[in-house]
Amino acid sequence: MDTSLPMFYIGHHETTRALPVTDELVQHAQDCGYDMLTTPITNAHFHTRVLSLLSSYSQSLSESNLPLSPHPLPLIPALESVDTSLHPSETVSQLVTFTSSWIDLASPDPIIAHLSRQVLHLEIAYAAFCGVVTVVIPGPRLAAGTHGLSQYARAVKEALNVGSYLQLHIMMPMDNSTINGKGDNIGDLARFVSSEYATQDEQVTSPDPWASWEAWNTTRTICRYSSRLSICLELPRRLPSVALQCRWYSEPVRLLNIPASSFLVNSRGYPVLSKPHQQFILRIMRLKNSPWILLTDIGPLPGVNDPELVMDYPSGHLSPGTAADAQTPSSSMSPSPTPAEASRMTTNGKTSSKNDPTPHRSYLLYLQRNQPSKSRLEGFGGGFQDYLQSPLQPLTDNLESITYEVFEKDPVKYDWYESAITQALRDWESQNKSTSSEDGAVVVAVVGAGRGPLVTRALKASEAAGVPIQAFAIEKNPNAYVHLTRHNQGTWGGRVTVVKTDMRAWKGPSLSDGTFGKVDILVSELLGSFADNELSPECLDGVQHVLNPDHGISIPISYTAHMTPISTPRIYGDLIMRSGSADADTFDIPWVVMLQQFDFLSVDRETELNSKDTKITQMNLSSPLIPLVQTAWEFSHPIPATIMGQASLRRGGSAAGGGGGFTGGDGANEHNNRFCKLTFPIQARSVCHGLGGYFETVLYSGSEGPVELSTNPVTMDQKSEDMISWFPIFFPLKTPLQLPEESELDISMWRQTDDRKVWYEWLVESFVTLKGKRMCLGISELHSSKSNGCLM
Missing domain, CATH: 2.70.160.11 (Hnrnp arginine n-methyltransferase1)
Known part of the structure; x- marks a missing residue:
């Protein structure tokens, strides 16, 4: 059984990182305890080039006084070395790269959409060249509803072909809280939409929390559920309904983005998460492929301006007081930190850095160390989650010993079967029922006995109830039959009659006069995942002729x-x-x-x-x-x-x-x-x-x-x-x-x-x-x- 608890892999993300991400900065982030670092693929120089191209193209259009259709759309020249600080290196696989946030793939303006698509594909192609594995793409702008979703999804589908080996992650807020506006960047392409299309870009008056999931659903459907397309899910300060949380849980979330604004501050000034946040994170981290976590805009890497600074970094062993939950009722949580909270974050951040320079990371490691232990089913099924298996065909296939062994590890089923047989025997005796045997013992037959676990339980039930039984084990698998006979000679002491035959062909217990008798209790474990899908009804119908017609018992009875x-x-x-x-x-x-x-x-x-x-x-x-x-x-x-x-x-x-x-x-x-x-x-x-x-x-x-x-x-x-x-x-x-x-x-x-x-x-x-x-x-x-x- 796999009882190991999930590991949290934590990255540091700044939306406007001041320093280029060099190999030295990556090493420093690792020294601070972070598993990964984020970086934009291109820089401000490239952004300026694109804006200049848009400006000159718009000017030429206005001077020509002609409609857009005769003019070819603007073409962005190839990347130059000054456009990016990213390059092939030994640390590039430890980077999570971001495409430009200032593009708008879903823009109603064909010029803006065309430029945005070119930017995306240039960045994807260059990232693939550098050996990058993970690329994050900003989600669609939903200010105008779902108007441009189809062209956004088409651009992403093309990007999957441009970077044939890249894993693309669409940045989606859980509740649609951050993808309705045009962005704060003055150079955002959405701000340059032609007045001809501006009416299609009006702000939706009442944001729909489900809109971001619907946008994702449209995108992945058009991309044909590509295994290389997944989600970078941003957690808001206040989580939406449980129904929406469960929907995101079912989706391929590979990155979990937790902004600084999603944290609360407890009485000691330490950043903590609300109970619903903790529950969602701990649940999604139990997935077979658990996501990586990005801590966003929590401040620069400590000591980044002093690389020789040696610091001790905590490993999640926080005191209960330090990690105690904030006493802020969830109903009063504002969309962003209150001024008082922001002040406490700043003040405490300055004074506590000597003791804990990475408090947000330490808190997540605290959650990791204090996860609830795995259930028996989780431990048993480790590695089998969402793994498709064809149903067994026990009538046509002879099962291997290892298959029987897996079933026999169940800690509950055989206890319950033993309890059922014990009760049936006690009731049989208390009701003074006659038996089908010649010596007065209750005749119990286990049909489809496999390696014999139910036979063992039937013998134990007989001892517990104080009622003698005559036990039969019926099994068609010739290999399992060998095991049963050896088991009978050793463990059962010859108390069981082992018969190798299809249960439907069995004529019943042999009597001294050469005839065949009946069975009082018929025990089977023929059920499949849908009850009847392994032909339990057909098997038990076929063996019913041996069951005592007056008061015979079938276990199970229904x-x-x-x-x-x-x-x-x-x-x-x-x-x-x-x-x-x-x-x-x-x-x-x-x-x-x-x-x-x-x-x-x-x-x-x-x-x-x-x-x-x-x-x-x-x-x-x-x-x-x-x-x-x-x-x-x-x-x-x-x-x-x-x-x-x-x-x-x-x-x-x-x-x-x-x-x-x-x-x-x-x-x-x-x-x-x-x-x-x-x-x-x-x-x-x-x-x-x-x-x-x-x-x-x-x-x-x-x-x-x-x-x-x-x-x-x-x-x-x-x-x-x-x-x-x-x-x-x-x-x-x-x-x-x-x-x-x-x-x-x-x-x-x-x-x-x-x-x-x-x-x-x-x-x-x-x-x-x-x-x-x-x-x-x-x-x-x-x-x-x-x-x-x-x-x-």
Whole structure:
């Protein structure tokens, strides 16, 4: 189990860095404890050249008195050495480079947009030449709404082709708070928009917090979910709604930008972050690919003007008093530091530098050292987060020992199975039920025994209940059979009858008179991530003939499949890459995956840390939203004898069974078909990439109450906390469905069979109600896993 906690990699960023970033400055930043340094790709000299070109071009246009169309657009000459201080070096890989912030790729003015695009591509090309890995691009200007988003996204898509190996990060504020204006720079190109286009550049009166996410969604969609395109997310002083935080969490955030203005000041004058900030940072740092952190405009590097100054830099071991949270209620937080806070920051910064010259960095390292420990599931699933796996086919494939071993490490499942068997045996005895054995022992058969963990638990349950059992282990895997027989000779002391056969072909326990008896308790662990996706219904139907028809017990006795719509850009991008190769049907496969970086689209309730006394625990890190998860269908065992009889008549095409069933089969398994149509309310604008699938099961319900297992995120902690045997299942959509706020999503899903295999079909539809009428906004194609169905 991976129990290591995430490391925080922290960089120093100045929006207007006074000194050129030399190798010596990079070394000094490392001496100060920073892992990286930022630098602009070009400098003020290049900026002046572009402004001069724009000025001369505008003048020539006005003097010619001709419209723009006959004139070729201005062309920026190639970069010169005086235009940049960046150069190939040994330290260039430790730099995070920034393209010019004074360009406007989304400008309605074609001249400004054209110049901005040239600047971007010149800088990208030069950064790639220098060996730069990481480039940050300013986000689109949203002062005029979404007018120029398409051309902004197109410019970014071109930039991905210009720098074929670069990782591009779009700088996006979490709440749209810093991309509405024209910027403070007097040389900002947005200030030179022609009056002809100025009316399209009016300030939006009420900024929309979701606008920045929507701009990002448009950009990455046009860029086809490129794996080289991600986000540099800027945290505001006051975080937006939990719903918007969760949306950003699901996106590919590779840099986390924390400006000085986002910090509060505690009673000792030390910079600290609010509880919601702490919660968001600690949560996003748990991702498989955790982002780097940039501390922005917190002041120059200490001792930068005195390189011979030797200082001691803290490593995050702060006293509780030093790191104590500020007592400022979140409801009274202003968008920027108050004058009193700013004064305390300045005053305390001067006096405390002797003790801690990098207080912001020290505080983040304090958060790193005080993270909640990993849950069992996090530790077990290390490396498997958002990793797509094909569902198992236990009927057609013989599993390897290592696969069984992984399942057997579950700390909860087998305890719960043992409890269920123990209760069943106690109830059996208290109710004076007759047994199916010749010596009065309760006959217990573990079907699909694998390497035998359930057999061991059945024997322990017998001892705990004080009820003797006659144990059978049924397993078709010839390799696992060898292991079971050796286990029986050693560990079980020959108390178990091991049978190598498909459970559906087993005739039951052999009796002394040469006939076959019945089983009193049938135990199985055939469930898959969606309950029935590994053919538990078909297997248990096939072995039901050995179960005592009067009072036989199946463990489990029932199970239900559950689902909810989710947004998961990371997995969708992975599927796009796979679909371009040999896996052409990649969007028609239900994938088993440990979902981590995703967002629930339909929720019941939000939770947020507002109280200064609220502790940040594993619970509120992993569950900031309570999703709406609905039941698709249910299976129960044993099924009624009438249904079994009808299936038997249909098998082989008996006239008494009907007209031959459906296409591709005789209908013997038709009773295991299912269909559901579910409606989910969508509270916030979003994009649906697919469906998250889960299950719940009742192993046994008797005099002591039900024994249940669950992977449903709403009930799993209540019913089977820390269970690790099953990851969720994911039903993808080939084309993501855009969903407006206050809309509804309908999900239709079928479980189909043709008597040779079982598969799923699914589609989703988006609806909105206008003037009392429910109108369809979009519908996905019908996805079908028939070609990859589970063989019977």
